Amino acid sequence: MDYSERVVDHYTNPRNVGKIDDASGVGQVGNPVCGDIMKMYVKIEDNIITDVKFKTFGCGAAIASSSISTEMIKGKTVEEALALKNSDVVDALGGLPPVKLHCSVLAEEAIRGAIADFYRKEGKLTEDEIREKCHIKE
Numbered sequence: 001m002d003y004s005e006r007v008v009d010h011y012t013n014p015r016n017v018g019k020i021d022d023a024s025g026v027g028q029v030g031n032p033v034c035g036d037i038m039k040m041y042v043k044i045e046d047n048i049i050t051d052v053k054f055k056t057f058g059c060g061a062a063i064a065s066s067s068i069s070t071e072m073i074k075g076k077t078v079e080e081a082l083a084l085k086n087s088d089v090v091d092a093l094g095g096l097p098p099v100k101l102h103c104s105v106l107a108e109e110a111i112r113g114a115i116a117d118f119y120r121k122e123g124k125l126t127e128d129e130i131r132e133k134c135h136i137k138e
C-alpha cells in the first residue's frame with residue numbers, strides 16, 4: 001500500500017494530539033469493523049473553533065486524518081467545521097488507499113460529534129435540531 005508523503009508526515013508527526021480539559025464539546029466515534037476509536041475535543045468561543053485536540057487509538061490513516069482535520073477546522077466557524085467532509089480530509093492528505101477511506105470518515109464524524117456535544121451542553125437546540133445541524137444520521 002502506498003501512502004502519500006502528507007499521510008506519512010501527519011502520522012509520524014501528528015498535530016494537536018491530546019485533550020482539552022475545559023472543552024466546549026467532546027466527540028468519540030469508533031468503527032466497529034476495525035475497532036479503531038477517535039476522540040475529538042473542541043473549544044468554541046464566539047462561534048469560532050479556537051482550539052481542537054484529538055486522541056486516536058487506531059491505524060496510521062486514522063491518526064493522519066485526525067491530525068490534518070484539526071488543522072483544517074482550527075480558527076474556522078462552527079458551520080465551516082460542520083461542512084468538512086471526509087473527501088476534503090482525503091484530498092488534503094493527498095489521497096488514501098480505498099480500504100483506508102473509512103479512516104477519514106471517523107474524523108468527519110468525530111468533529112460533528114464534538115460540535116453536537118457542544119450544542120447539547122449549550123441547551124438551546126432540541127435533539128432533532130442538533131442531529132440535523134450536525135448531520136448525524138443514526
Ligand code: FES
Pocket residue numbers: 031034035036058059060061062100102103106
Ligand atoms: Fe479503521 Fe483505519 S483501519 S480507522
